[in-house]
Amino acid sequence: MRIGIVLKLFMLTTLLCMLVLVIMYIGQTIFFKEYYANQKIKEINTSIQSFEKEYLKAEGDVQAIKKLEHDFQQENTTWITTLDSVGNIKYANDFSVEIDIESSKYKNFSNRIINIPLYSFIDLEELDRLRFNLEQVNDIFIDGIIKDNTVVPAILTGENSNFSLENRLLSEELYGKRTETEPSPEESSKRNTKYSQLPAEELYSQKTVSESSLLESSKIFLKGRITNLQLPVGLTIYNNRLFIEKIKQFQVKLLLDKINHSHAQTMDEEENNIQYKLFIRPITDTTGETTYIFAMTSLQPVDEAVQMLEDYYLYLILFVLLLIVLASLYYSKKIAKPLLQINDTTNKIAHLDFSENIPVKSKDEIGALSQNINTLSTTLHSYINQLRQDIEKEKQLETTRKEFISGVSHELKTPLSIMKSCISIIEDGVAADKKDYYFNALRKEVDKMNLLIVDMLELAKFESGTYKMEMDVFPIDESIEYICEQLALEIADKQLHVHQHLSNNKVLANQNRIEQVLTNFITNAIRYTPENQHIFISTIEDNGRVKVCVENNGDPIAQEHLDKIWDRFYRGDTSRNRSEGGTGLGLAISKNILELHGAEYGVLNTEDGVMFFFYLDRKE
Numbered sequence: 001m002r003i004g005i006v007l008k009l010f011m012l013t014t015l016l017c018m019l020v021l022v023i024m025y026i027g028q029t030i031f032f033k034e035y036y037a038n039q040k041i042k043e044i045n046t047s048i049q050s051f052e053k054e055y056l057k058a059e060g061d062v063q064a065i066k067k068l069e070h071d072f073q074q075e076n077t078t079w080i081t082t083l084d085s086v087g088n089i090k091y092a093n094d095f096s097v098e099i100d101i102e103s104s105k106y107k108n109f110s111n112r113i114i115n116i117p118l119y120s121f122i123d124l125e126e127l128d129r130l131r132f133n134l135e136q137v138n139d140i141f142i143d144g145i146i147k148d149n150t151v152v153p154a155i156l157t158g159e160n161s162n163f164s165l166e167n168r169l170l171s172e173e174l175y176g177k178r179t180e181t182e183p184s185p186e187e188s189s190k191r192n193t194k195y196s197q198l199p200a201e202e203l204y205s206q207k208t209v210s211e212s213s214l215l216e217s218s219k220i221f222l223k224g225r226i227t228n229l230q231l232p233v234g235l236t237i238y239n240n241r242l243f244i245e246k247i248k249q250f251q252v253k254l255l256l257d258k259i260n261h262s263h264a265q266t267m268d269e270e271e272n273n274i275q276y277k278l279f280i281r282p283i284t285d286t287t288g289e290t291t292y293i294f295a296m297t298s299l300q301p302v303d304e305a306v307q308m309l310e311d312y313y314l315y316l317i318l319f320v321l322l323l324i325v326l327a328s329l330y331y332s333k334k335i336a337k338p339l340l341q342i343n344d345t346t347n348k349i350a351h352l353d354f355s356e357n358i359p360v361k362s363k364d365e366i367g368a369l370s371q372n373i374n375t376l377s378t379t380l381h382s383y384i385n386q387l388r389q390d391i392e393k394e395k396q397l398e399t400t401r402k403e404f405i406s407g408v409s410h411e412l413k414t415p416l417s418i419m420k421s422c423i424s425i426i427e428d429g430v431a432a433d434k435k436d437y438y439f440n441a442l443r444k445e446v447d448k449m450n451l452l453i454v455d456m457l458e459l460a461k462f463e464s465g466t467y468k469m470e471m472d473v474f475p476i477d478e479s480i481e482y483i484c485e486q487l488a489l490e491i492a493d494k495q496l497h498v499h500q501h502l503s504n505n506k507v508l509a510n511q512n513r514i515e516q517v518l519t520n521f522i523t524n525a526i527r528y529t530p531e532n533q534h535i536f537i538s539t540i541e542d543n544g545r546v547k548v549c550v551e552n553n554g555d556p557i558a559q560e561h562l563d564k565i566w567d568r569f570y571r572g573d574t575s576r577n578r579s580e581g582g583t584g585l586g587l588a589i590s591k592n593i594l595e596l597h598g599a600e601y602g603v604l605n606t607e608d609g610v611m612f613f614f615y616l617d618r619k620e
Contacts, residue, residue, distance in 0.1 A: 013328045020320050037299055041266065041277060044297055047076050052283055052293060055082065059286055062091045069237075078297035079243045085290045086150045087251025092117045095238055098228035099140060108149060109222055116142070116153055118231075119238050120248050121165035127231050133163040134229055142222040145174065147255055151220060159223075169252045174219070242271055243296050246278060250294065275299040338366045342373060349377055352384065419446075469596045473619045474511045476539055476546060477502040483518050484537070487526060494531045501538035505546045507616035513593045514616070518548070520586035521612045525552035529609070546618045551611035562603055566591040 051072050058064040065082070072080045082090045096115045122130055137158035144153035144167075154174050156165040232238055246269065253259045262282060269276040281293040345356050357377065360370045422438040484491070484498060491498055507514075525535050533553035540547040557565065566587050594601040594614050601614035 012331055013324060016327055017320070017324045020323065024316060024320070037277075040297070040299070044076055044078055044277075044279060044295065045266075047072060047078075048080075048279055048281055048293060048295060051080065052281065055291075055293070056283070056285060065091060072295075076297070078295050079237065079240055080293065080295040081237055081243075081247070083247065083250070083292040083294050084150070085148050086152050087247070087254040087292070088117050088150075088152070089119065089237070089247065090291065092119065094230050094236070095119050095232045096230050097134065097226055098230075099142070099224040100227050101222050101224040102139075106146075106220060106222065109151070109220075113227065114151055114224075116151070116156070118165075119244050120153075120167040120170075120251075121156065123241065124232065124238055130165075131229065131231060133158070134226060137163055137226060139223060139225055142220075142224065144170070144220060145218045145255060146220045147218060151222065152251070152255060167248065169248050170255070173252055173256060242276075246276075246296055247294060250278075250280065250292075254292075269296075338362075338370055342366075342370060345373060345377070349373075349380065469510050469513065469593075471508055471510060473506050473508055475505070476507045476514070476548060476616065477504055479511065479515050480518060480537055480539070480548075483515060483522055487519075487522060490523070490526050491535075494526065494529065496526060496529055496532070497534045499534060499536045501536070503539045503541055503546070505539055505541060506619045507546050508619050509597055509599075509616050510593075514597075517590040517593050517614070518550070520590045521550040524586060524612070525550050525610075528552065529554050534608075541618065542615070544618055545615045547613060547615050549611055549613045551606055551609060553609040555609075556605035557603070557610055559605075562605075565603065 051068060054068050055065060058068065069080050069082075072078065084090050093115060096117050098113060098115055101109045101112045101114060118130070139159040141155075141157040141159065142151060142153045143155040143157070144151060146152070152170065154167050154170040158164065238244060250259070259265070259280075264282065265278075265280045267278040267280070269278055275298075277297050277299065279293070279295040279297075283291050283293060285291050348356060357374045360367050360374070419442055422442050426435060426438055480500065480502060484500070522535070522537070529535055529552040535553075536549070536551040538549045538551075540549070591601070597616070599614050599616055601612075603610065603612050605611075
């Protein structure tokens, strides 16, 4: 067995070591980077779907859409915006110039005000110079293309000034890359003045152009006057140069029909040796126009995590070796621990202590042995407990039988002696004129014996532990009034005054048995109250319970007898002897009934007599 456990420990430790090393190696070299990237892309795609739904619900509400974009960026560490059908950032009026177009040969744009986004022409670092230059310009020339009735400028040039702005990407697609150096400010100013005096066709001829990249019909040249300038304040989307650059590249491809307009795309990009993912999702808004959801995320955290794993791989190996040593110690104790527990538990079982079970944590032979011992312990414990209960019950029944026989034997002596004397007198004819008297005496003693036997049998039933008390809800005050009516003759015989102070409450108890207790208490009070004295019966509410009190005028009970009066046949007080009537079992029966109810009860001496009381649970 020792060899088996040692072999098991060795194999478990070896396999654990190999498994850890293999998982670390495969996870680091093959799967980790790919899994991380795929998981991030999947999460972003899911978030974009949610963004799309919320965007459509916003129905052009600029503030709601801006909040959506901000929340998306914070939650996914991903830049996102929406583009119109020509690739301009929607709701970008905070970084734009408003131009009133003069009359031109393009009738759709004559005397029309258009907004031109400026993020395609300039970075945020040059805002102050841009503001200054535009304030010096009156008229401005717009050189670009038109698509979907929207002007997309490639070059903005101020009239009679050395100021110009150029969207390099679009300009190079329209006119090709420049092969000469940029003109000086003086040359640019002269050239712009010249442009203003020439028709559009001649202006085009002044530039080095490449007409192959765009249809001639899409080009446009306009002139207008600046009416308003909006520049961004604080941190905005325009601070991310790379994101804006990717938007400009997408716009050029969109204008030149170099991308699929109807399908979602996920593209890989690399910038400064950092991998990026671009997400483009075309949607149709409520107006029927095409809008593009454009998002960009960096995969740099993946590369950093992989690089960190490579740098600390040596430390990880040392950690794994330490883990192997600790695991060996752990599993050695783990395998030995059940054996020690089995030994301790079986030792306790041998001494009839079944308080502990062996924890079963394995399915091998040790686990099966532990389970069998637990089953044996549980079974033995159950049988021994049952046997003890049976023995205790038998002892209780035997004690009850002995006490019953002893009590009956003792109590029947007096009535049997009286009956024997009466029979002898009647047989001898000594007092023939008193024959009826002795027959009545015999009848009374027989009634007393019958009552005694009934009480003894009932008391034995309660004390046997087999009686089950059935509970119901009933008005305790009505029970008291009923019992007083039943005992009205006895009360009248002694000319007693019964005072009832009842609070109209219902209680949870066995009505018949509680009425038996009340009968015993009230009968006891009648028996020991002097003639023409008082009995007080009351019910009092007390913290969810009802206190029932029966108090009578009369001699108090000696202090040493207060606790003993509940015993059967106890007559320590000479004033409460058999001559007063009763069997001496009423209070013992009452005690058992109240204890089966779990009720608090007691007796105490008052200023004018004795009070018996008990509590019952109150019900609405």
